[in-house]
């Protein structure tokens with residue numbers, strides 16, 4: 396994606412001591428960054444607030460992450476907002492999150508229009524509460540023609556069920572004779588995942604210090620570089636994003652091969 400360096404420099408003015416835009420190679424920005432946004436609850440609890448306040452604060456971080464991604468010229472930003480396991484949280488918290496997803500999406504549509512961002516969902520959104528579903532569909536319809544960055548929101552997403560669903564679809568196609576057994580390969584399976592058509596993430600960021608994948612993009616992360624930061628999601632800023640990109644650029648990606656000299 397093309398970079399507007401003037402806008403980017405303005406966005407990254409007022410650098411803190413340890414990081415600045417000069418620490419990253421603007422020619423080697425990852426194409427797809429994915430984020431496990433974690434730590435909202437702990438952020439709120441540490442302040443003596445209800446967990447819900449952490450999620451509300453997390454919305455501001457998410458807005459900034461979208462803007463940062465656009466400014467850096469990413470092709471795709473994907474974020475893990477709600478897993479298939481998150482239904483086990485107290486009903487009040489689930490209701491709040493569903494409400495927050497819907498209201499945030501409506502509120503942020505002008506930003507998506509302004510920045511030419513195309514929205515996409517990863518996960519089974521058909522079973523979400525009706526208002527959330529309706530708003531999500533509106534977001535999809537209104538941004539379908541946008542040609543800029545793709546913002547993929549994982550909601551009611553679980554990687555194992557995603558892979559099982561893709562396998563089921565393949566089995567159905569083989570059973571109907573549409574596909575032969577020998578056509579069942581990596582590309583055929585990838586094409587039936589929620590991420591079909593998107594590049595695999597180059598960089599996965601997880602906030603709040605946890606070192607696990609939590610059933611997120613198990614197939615797609617095969618060769619992704621991981622960056623784990625202790626920063627809690629509501630505190631995650633454009634500077635933390637830049638630190639992650641700088642760390643990513645310091646790695647040598649070999650995709651199972653060896654470095655060419």
Ligand code: FPP
Pocket residue numbers: 432433434435436437438450451453454457475476477481495496499500548603628
């Ligand atoms: C993890 O923190 C965060 C979530 C489960 C929800 C993510 C939601 C947001 C960032 C709110 C905005 C999202 C959208 C799409 C509008 P946690 O509750 O697991 O934190 P903890 O591990 O400290 O308990």
